[in-house]
Amino acid sequence: MSLLVIGTVAFDAIETPFGKTDKIVGGAATYAGLAASYFYDKVKIVAVVGDDFPESEIADFRAHGIDTEGLQVKKGEKSFFWSGKYHNDMNSRDTLATELNVLADFDPVIPESYQDCEYLMLGNLTPQVQQTVIRRLKDRPKLIVMDTMNFWMDIAMGDLLETIKMVDVLTINDAEARQLSGEYSLVKAARKILTMGPKYLIIKKGEHGALLFHEDKIFSAPALPLAEVFDPTGAGDTFAGGFIGYMAKVGTVNFHNMKNAIIFGSALASFCVEKFGTEKIKNLTDAEVSDRVQAFVQLSSFEIR
Amino acid sequence: MSLLVIGTVAFDAIETPFGKTDKIVGGAATYAGLAASYFYDKVKIVAVVGDDFPESEIADFRAHGIDTEGLQVKKGEKSFFWSGKYHNDMNSRDTLATELNVLADFDPVIPESYQDCEYLMLGNLTPQVQQTVIRRLKDRPKLIVMDTMNFWMDIAMGDLLETIKMVDVLTINDAEARQLSGEYSLVKAARKILTMGPKYLIIKKGEHGALLFHEDKIFSAPALPLAEVFDPTGAGDTFAGGFIGYMAKVGTVNFHNMKNAIIFGSALASFCVEKFGTEKIKNLTDAEVSDRVQAFVQLSSFEIR
Numbered sequence: 001m002s003l004l005v006i007g008t009v010a011f012d013a014i015e016t017p018f019g020k021t022d023k024i025v026g027g028a029a030t031y032a033g034l035a036a037s038y039f040y041d042k043v044k045i046v047a048v049v050g051d052d053f054p055e056s057e058i059a060d061f062r063a064h065g066i067d068t069e070g071l072q073v074k075k076g077e078k079s080f081f082w083s084g085k086y087h088n089d090m091n092s093r094d095t096l097a098t099e100l101n102v103l104a105d106f107d108p109v110i111p112e113s114y115q116d117c118e119y120l121m122l123g124n125l126t127p128q129v130q131q132t133v134i135r136r137l138k139d140r141p142k143l144i145v146m147d148t149m150n151f152w153m154d155i156a157m158g159d160l161l162e163t164i165k166m167v168d169v170l171t172i173n174d175a176e177a178r179q180l181s182g183e184y185s186l187v188k189a190a191r192k193i194l195t196m197g198p199k200y201l202i203i204k205k206g207e208h209g210a211l212l213f214h215e216d217k218i219f220s221a222p223a224l225p226l227a228e229v230f231d232p233t234g235a236g237d238t239f240a241g242g243f244i245g246y247m248a249k250v251g252t253v254n255f256h257n258m259k260n261a262i263i264f265g266s267a268l269a270s271f272c273v274e275k276f277g278t279e280k281i282k283n284l285t286d287a288e289v290s291d292r293v294q295a296f297v298q299l300s301s302f303e304i305r
Numbered sequence: 306m307s308l309l310v311i312g313t314v315a316f317d318a319i320e321t322p323f324g325k326t327d328k329i330v331g332g333a334a335t336y337a338g339l340a341a342s343y344f345y346d347k348v349k350i351v352a353v354v355g356d357d358f359p360e361s362e363i364a365d366f367r368a369h370g371i372d373t374e375g376l377q378v379k380k381g382e383k384s385f386f387w388s389g390k391y392h393n394d395m396n397s398r399d400t401l402a403t404e405l406n407v408l409a410d411f412d413p414v415i416p417e418s419y420q421d422c423e424y425l426m427l428g429n430l431t432p433q434v435q436q437t438v439i440r441r442l443k444d445r446p447k448l449i450v451m452d453t454m455n456f457w458m459d460i461a462m463g464d465l466l467e468t469i470k471m472v473d474v475l476t477i478n479d480a481e482a483r484q485l486s487g488e489y490s491l492v493k494a495a496r497k498i499l500t501m502g503p504k505y506l507i508i509k510k511g512e513h514g515a516l517l518f519h520e521d522k523i524f525s526a527p528a529l530p531l532a533e534v535f536d537p538t539g540a541g542d543t544f545a546g547g548f549i550g551y552m553a554k555v556g557t558v559n560f561h562n563m564k565n566a567i568i569f570g571s572a573l574a575s576f577c578v579e580k581f582g583t584e585k586i587k588n589l590t591d592a593e594v595s596d597r598v599q600a601f602v603q604l605s606s607f608e609i610r
Contacts, residue, residue: 089489184394186512187532207491208513211530220527220604225516227492259607293609299525300605302564304598 002042002067002116003248004141005033005241006108006133007123009047009071010080013097014276016231017088024277025057027080028123028147031234032241034281035268036121037064038289039245044114046070046133048102050078060282069111077102090229091206110136119248122146122167123237127159134166143253145169145244146198147236150176165197168253171240173204186211187218200258202243204236210262214255221262222300224270224292231276235269238281242268267292307347307372307421308553309446310338310546311413311438312428314352314376315385318402319581321536322393329582330362332385333428333452336539337546339586340573341426342369343594344550349419351375351438353407355382365587374416382407395534396511415441424553427451427472428542432464439471448558450474450549451503452541455481470502473558476545478509491516492523505563507548509541515567519560526567527605529575529597536581540574543586547573572597 007028014021029047036043044067051073061068083097108129120141122130130146146167152160153176164170170193174186180196181189186203190213193201201213205223212219243258243265250257270292271280312334319326334352341348349372356378366373388402413434425446427435435451451472457465458481469475475498479491485501486494491508495518498506506518510528517524548563548570555562575597576585 185532185534187530191532205513208510209525209527218530218604219607220514220530221607222514222525222527222605225492225523225525227490227496229490256608260609263607263609297609299523300527302524302526302568303561304565304568304602 001118002044002114003036003040003119003121003244004044004046004114004117004133005029005036005121005123006046006130007032007121007125007237008080008103009045009049009053010082010103012233012277013081013083014231014233015085015096016090017086018228018230019276021276023081026082026234026277028125028237030278031237031272031281032121032123032244033061033066034064034278035238035241035265035272036245036248037066038268038284038286039242039264040248041065042248043067043245044070044117046108046110046114048072048074048106049080050074050102051076053079064282067113070109070114072109074102084233086232090232108133108136115139118142119244120144121240121244122163123240124149127152127156127163131159131163131166134163143168143244143247145171145240147171147240148176150179153179161196167198169200169202169258170198171202171204171236171243173206173236177201177203202262204239206232206235210239210266212255212258212262214258217255219255219259219262221259221266222296223266224295224299226270226273229273232273233277235272238272239265239269241265263293263296267296306423307349307419308341308345308424308426308549309349309351309419309422309438310334310341310426310428311351311435312337312426312430312542313385313408314350314354314358315387315408317538317582318386318388319536319538320390320401321395322391323533323535324581326581328386331387331539331582333430333539333542335583336542336577336586337426337428337549338366338371339369339583340543340546340570341550341553342371343573343589343591344547344569345553346370348372348550349375349422351413351415351419353377353379353411355384355407356380358384369587372418375414375419377414379407389538391537395537413438413441420444423447424549425449426545426549428545429454432457432461432468436464436468436471439468448473448549448552450476450545452476452545453481455484458484466501472503474505474507474563475503476507476509476541476548478511478541482506482508507567509544511537511540515544515571517560517563517567519563522560524560524564524567526564526571527601528571529600529604531575531578534578537578538582540577543577544570544574546570568601569598572601
């Protein structure tokens with residue numbers, strides 16, 4: 001039994017009002033894999049990098065108990081690179097550069113040892129590639145969580161809708177929920193999206209928390225108010241990884257457990273934004289994670305009889 | 306012992322994507338007074354109207370148990386009138402007309418029978434008039450809650466800061482908290498504002514809920530996701546009125562009770578936006594209110610051991 005994470009493993013160069021980085025390690029599978037590893041010890045990744053990707057970073061994955069057999073290293077090629085600059089509000093950003101490199105013809109090979117996958121996290125990628133991974137698993141996983149973004153709605157809506165049909169949980173932000181459904185009200189948007197395939201929809205609202213929709217039920221999770229958001233890159237991937245890692249740990253798929261999973265995912269995401277890149281979420285102790293989860297409990301609990 | 310509400314009692318003409326109204330009754334004291342009346346039976350209002358204001362509407366206040374001795378009716382003058390049009394997102398609006406009329410030289414007279422005021426709600430008004438009310442009460446109320454808006458920050462910041470010094474709880478929205486503090490982070494904004502006088506700060510975030518700050522504690526309250534927001538006018542006033550009405554009912558001022566008060570205020574505000582003007586909050590049953598509060602409990606509860 002394992003948790004399979006597919007997504008990018010890549011380089012980012014980030015500029016925020018607090019500073020800027022050279023090329024540092026990023027990518028959806030990096031963040032999601034690291035986050036999931038705090039809750040579940042059989043995390044495996046499928047991704048592709050060039051031979052410019054440092055072996056020491058791959059060793060870091062392994063140090064977190066992450067299986068990297070499915071991480072292809074392409075000789076003589078370069079890793080995916082993204083560069084962006086955040087605005088002062090930290091909620092919007094400009095993309096300065098996107099170099100697909102190895103990602104341009106990524107063929108996600110699933111090692112035989114990965115066929116025990118019970119939990120599948122489809123990190124943000126071409127919907128076609130996400131779908132290929134589902135098709136290449138001999139048994140359908142117990143839980144498929146898919147992250148995506150507006151970019152694919154703009155250029156590959158057909159493929160996206162086909163892939164969405166195949167998953168259990170979709171995670172998108174509020175603007176993307178509106179774009180995907182054509183509804184401004186998030187309640188109406190969720191109702192529509194829940195007819196497209198997923199049984200659960202998570203709408204991520206950044207500093208405003210997240211909403212989970214399932215049948216006629218809604219759960220509203222807070223975000224931890226932070227004095228400083230240092231670098232929001234990877235927060236959504238970290239959230240998704242923490243979410244599915246917690247679900248794999250508890251093992252039963254239901255609304256009750258998903259509410260908790262959202263709190264655990266939010267807790268990890270709140271760490272992610274405190275430093276550049278993966279710096280913070282690479283080096284957490286279990287005590288830090290559980291203290292942060294308790295901060296969420298404190299933040300949102302009230303007693304009405 | 307009583308709860309005194311000061312604010313506007315006025316006419317509004319409202320246009321939303323769902324329709325438009327002729328002149329209907331509105332005003333901060335109207336919404337806050339009605340909301341408070343669901344939790345506390347000694348609500349008294351101080352406000353001013355012209356003789357164009359229908360006697361039947363004043364009778365409606367009395368039917369809700371609201372004392373109107375402090376509602377001045379100016380012969381031969383006209384009531385305050387505001388007209389606005391909401392944009393499609395319902396979060397922004399254009400003011401089409403503002404006619405101050407009786408409000409231009411409002412002198413808030415406190416009837417002798419109002420001197421038993423223990424809870425004071427300063428609805429959005431000129432900070433100078435809000436301050437006058439505090440000064441005209443012989444005994445300082447046990448709890449003073451003040452609502453205000455960016456307009457006063459633009460044109461009367463000095464007066465506003467002086468009035469803020471005198472209150473216990475300040476309620477403003479996120480943009481206003483940023484404007485008042487000069488800080489983008491709401492945590493930093495709150496820290497600064499809590500040095501300006503209030504011991505409690507409530508930041509209203511509309512569809513994203515509300516945050517309560519006190520010392521180093523934070524409470525995050527959800528907003529009920531609604532399929533349709535019909536008319537947001539008065540939601541903030543209704544929230545504030547429900548908040549202080551609940552505080553008056555429980556009688557002990559502390560963080561724990563304020564968390565519940567925010568939920569009760571949010572529940573009433575969620576009704577307010579379902580119809581034009583005061584239509585919905587004029588006609589609620591206790592069962593409807595308590596069902597709605599339970600919906601908030603359901604919405605935000607999770608169990609992590």
